[in-house]
Amino acid sequence: MSSRLRCLRNNDRVAIVGSGPAGSFFAIHLLREARRLDLHLDVIIIEKRGPANLGFDDFQCKGCNFCAGLLSPRLNEILDECGLVLPEEVIQGRIDYVWIHGQWKNLRLRVPNDKQMYSVFRGSLPGRRTGRPAGFDGFLLGEAVKEGARIQYGEVQAIAYAASRMPELTLKTLSGEMVQLDASFVGIATGINAHCGLDYGANGLIASVKRLNPSFVPGKTRKALIFELDVGEEFLERNMNREIHFIEYGSKHLALEHTALIPKGRFLTVALIGKCIDEAVLPRDSRQIIRDFLTLPQIDSILPGVAAAPLACACTPRMTVATAAFPFGDRFAIIGDAVGSRLNKDGLYSAHVTASRLAQAVLHEGIDKQSLARGYGKTIKWLVADNRFGRIVYAVSRVAFSLPLLSRIVYQAFATEYKMRDEPSRPLSVVLWKIASGTADYREVFREMCSYDVLRSVIAGAAITFRNVAFEMFSGVQWGEYGRYPTVVLKEKREALKEQLASGLGMELDKSPDFERMYWIKIRGSEEEIMEELAKFGQPNARFLKLRIVDMQHIQGTPNQVGSVIRYRVPFVRLHAELRLTNRVRFETLHYKADEGLVDLGKLIFNVAPTTDGNRRLSIYASFDYKKGTGFASRMMWRGARFLFPEFMHDVVWNHALCTIKEDVERKHHRSW
Numbered sequence: 001m002s003s004r005l006r007c008l009r010n011n012d013r014v015a016i017v018g019s020g021p022a023g024s025f026f027a028i029h030l031l032r033e034a035r036r037l038d039l040h041l042d043v044i045i046i047e048k049r050g051p052a053n054l055g056f057d058d059f060q061c062k063g064c065n066f067c068a069g070l071l072s073p074r075l076n077e078i079l080d081e082c083g084l085v086l087p088e089e090v091i092q093g094r095i096d097y098v099w100i101h102g103q104w105k106n107l108r109l110r111v112p113n114d115k116q117m118y119s120v121f122r123g124s125l126p127g128r129r130t131g132r133p134a135g136f137d138g139f140l141l142g143e144a145v146k147e148g149a150r151i152q153y154g155e156v157q158a159i160a161y162a163a164s165r166m167p168e169l170t171l172k173t174l175s176g177e178m179v180q181l182d183a184s185f186v187g188i189a190t191g192i193n194a195h196c197g198l199d200y201g202a203n204g205l206i207a208s209v210k211r212l213n214p215s216f217v218p219g220k221t222r223k224a225l226i227f228e229l230d231v232g233e234e235f236l237e238r239n240m241n242r243e244i245h246f247i248e249y250g251s252k253h254l255a256l257e258h259t260a261l262i263p264k265g266r267f268l269t270v271a272l273i274g275k276c277i278d279e280a281v282l283p284r285d286s287r288q289i290i291r292d293f294l295t296l297p298q299i300d301s302i303l304p305g306v307a308a309a310p311l312a313c314a315c316t317p318r319m320t321v322a323t324a325a326f327p328f329g330d331r332f333a334i335i336g337d338a339v340g341s342r343l344n345k346d347g348l349y350s351a352h353v354t355a356s357r358l359a360q361a362v363l364h365e366g367i368d369k370q371s372l373a374r375g376y377g378k379t380i381k382w383l384v385a386d387n388r389f390g391r392i393v394y395a396v397s398r399v400a401f402s403l404p405l406l407s408r409i410v411y412q413a414f415a416t417e418y419k420m421r422d423e424p425s426r427p428l429s430v431v432l433w434k435i436a437s438g439t440a441d442y443r444e445v446f447r448e449m450c451s452y453d454v455l456r457s458v459i460a461g462a463a464i465t466f467r468n469v470a471f472e473m474f475s476g477v478q479w480g481e482y483g484r485y486p487t488v489v490l491k492e493k494r495e496a497l498k499e500q501l502a503s504g505l506g507m508e509l510d511k512s513p514d515f516e517r518m519y520w521i522k523i524r525g526s527e528e529e530i531m532e533e534l535a536k537f538g539q540p541n542a543r544f545l546k547l548r549i550v551d552m553q554h555i556q557g558t559p560n561q562v563g564s565v566i567r568y569r570v571p572f573v574r575l576h577a578e579l580r581l582t583n584r585v586r587f588e589t590l591h592y593k594a595d596e597g598l599v600d601l602g603k604l605i606f607n608v609a610p611t612t613d614g615n616r617r618l619s620i621y622a623s624f625d626y627k628k629g630t631g632f633a634s635r636m637m638w639r640g641a642r643f644l645f646p647e648f649m650h651d652v653v654w655n656h657a658l659c660t661i662k663e664d665v666e667r668k669h670h671r672s673w
């Protein structure tokens with residue numbers, strides 16, 4: 001065949017196999033660019049799954065396209081740029097926070113205000129959906145039709161060159177009829193799950209592509225497990241309101257690498273990859289994995305009682321892990337997942353990249369193999385190179401989040417940035433956001449990961465971690481079975497919290513005391529339950545603030561009532577002080593004042609406030625001035641005391657106390673999905 005084929009010309013026919021995102025994006029970009037060039041193209045999209053026929057949406061196909069359905073900020077920007085406005089009924093969830101769960105603790109990243117992250121259903125499943133079952137793929141296909149594409153339902157079984165040297169498709173229509181269709185150019189956008197779970201390289205169409213271009217090597221894939229639970233909107237609002245969760249570890253018996261929990265309307269989509277899924281063979285193995293997964297402690301702590309929720313659907317599709325080689329030839333090219341996508345993230349964005357670049361190449365570079373290698377080949381090289389960096393990025397982050405000590409260091413580095421630095425200068429948080437959201441190429445993420453700023457944050461995190469671990473051992477703080485939750489109050493939120501506490505108490509809080517710390521934690525429990533737990537402060541049955549170095553005892557009055565007194569005693573230096581509850585505002589606030597034994601103007605405030613998702617937030621505010629002493633000897637003594645009780649002690653102790661209070665309240669709180 002001629003090695004110099006022209007670009008597409010007026011009235012050429014382009015056949016696109018597959019109406020997933022890659023196929024529809026290709027049609028949209030091709031038709032728009034052709035119109036700009038004053039060309040008319042006959043674009044036919046061939047889809048093997050028939051229309052859903054639900055009477056709602058003409059372009060919704062039956063079944064689904066096996067995807068967690070998270071639209072990354074990067075993809076949303078592209079949709080905006082292309083003027084593709086998602087209808088409200090397609091958006092199943094708007095995401096404000098991304099959680100990353102490591103072995104030690106969880107990190108919460110806020111989706112920047114100028115970015116959008118949505119969850120969508122790709123098709124018409126799960127079957128339990130009611131109302132208009134709008135899906136993302138149906139929307140995109142509708143947009144392609146608006147641009148002028150036609151749809152033909154049927155399965156393309158093979159591609160070959162006809163005598164005219166045009167590619168010819170063998171198509172089995174929905175009625176079972178075999179039809180031949182020739183075209184000037186064919187875009188193959190079949191994805192890798194035409195037969196869910198099977199190796200796509202073995203499918204008939206892909207085998208016929210190999211006959212057209214013997215150098216073509218299909219990409220590598222691995223098995224994933226995806227299922228949907230019908231948990232109800234109220235449950236999701238209470239437990240993961242506008243949040244998605246990525247969990248980076250499983251358990252000894254459930255070897256998982258990466259899990260995504262994504263809320264969609266009243267459903268929760270769960271997508272998993274890991275060794276246990278690679279090794280699962282039978283459907284009952286997958287069912288067992290689902291059961292084991294839902295009862296993991298880290299899952300139960302995010303979604304209490306979720307193991308009892310009804311399963312709406314489950315499947316084991318394949319995911320791309322390595323890009324195909326030479327996925328093009330004279331008059332045809334492969335796009336979307338069938339060629340490859342960015343590792344573990346943002347496959348829909350990758351589908352857009354390959355589709356839009358191919359549209360440009362066939363209209364500006366040519367449709368022969370060499371021209372495609374020149375124009376479209378660059379995109380394949382970008383994918384291959386980026387995934388090389390992606391593999392390193394994921395290897396590092398897997399190790400960092402799945403080993404408890406490293407996970408603790410990463411958390412500490414992250415928390416320290418949030419506590420000490422202003423919003424624009426948190427380099428580790430930026431890198432974590434880029435990994436979690438897929439908003440940057442892996443090459444860029446890798447470069448930033450190795451940057452001086454990120455390494456400095458991690459080294460600081462490591463130093464603080466070792467210091468805290470040493471203090472925990474010395475003071476007898478034991479984590480035991482308690483979950484670890486972030487308690488850091490962002491630097492930019494501290495003033496607002498202080499004002500809220502002060503106005504609740506109807507008093508002023510000192511502007512700049514020598515020592516001031518704030519912590520908070522979200523608790524699934526009522527004000528009464530949290531106050532009940534706080535009433536154990538200084539009691540023998542309290543599980544928080546049990547320290548070897550400070551003995552705390554409730555010595556006077558009724559717990560949580562004004563006049564109640566807690567005594568702090570430091571046994572080995574015989575120092576003591578008393579905290580007196582001087583003000584209580586309903587089930588909201590407890591205000592303790594310290595006597596002048598150890599510090600001046602000491603305050604300890606507990607505050608319980610409702611959160612927007614129907615839960616509560618327990619905040620702690622502690623402040624005091626150091627005693628200065630008058631004579632030389634007493635000045636030295638108080639300086640020594642300051643050295644003996646460094647400020648970070650409060651961070652360690654209150655962090656542990658808050659996590660303990662949360663666990664104990666939630667354990668008692670009624671648990672149901």
Ligand SMILES: Cc1cc2nc3c(=O)[nH]c(=O)nc-3n(C[C@H](O)[C@H](O)[C@H](O)COP(=O)(O)OP(=O)(O)OC[C@H]3O[C@@H](n4cnc5c(N)ncnc54)[C@H](O)[C@@H]3O)c2cc1C
Nearest residue numbers: 018020021022048067068069070156191194336337347348
């Ligand atoms: C478990 C899992 C979770 C994922 N989660 C996300 C996520 O949250 N966000 C994200 O961006 N990406 C995610 N992805 C990746 C994403 O699903 C893919 O990147 C995306 O679907 C690729 O689009 P595509 O058009 O290439 O292929 P597909 O979406 O698979 O579409 C291919 C289409 O071609 C049709 N077809 C196949 N063979 C033929 C044939 N012979 N004839 C006619 N029609 C045919 C199919 O019916 C289908 O409609 C996930 C993938 C997996 C496996």
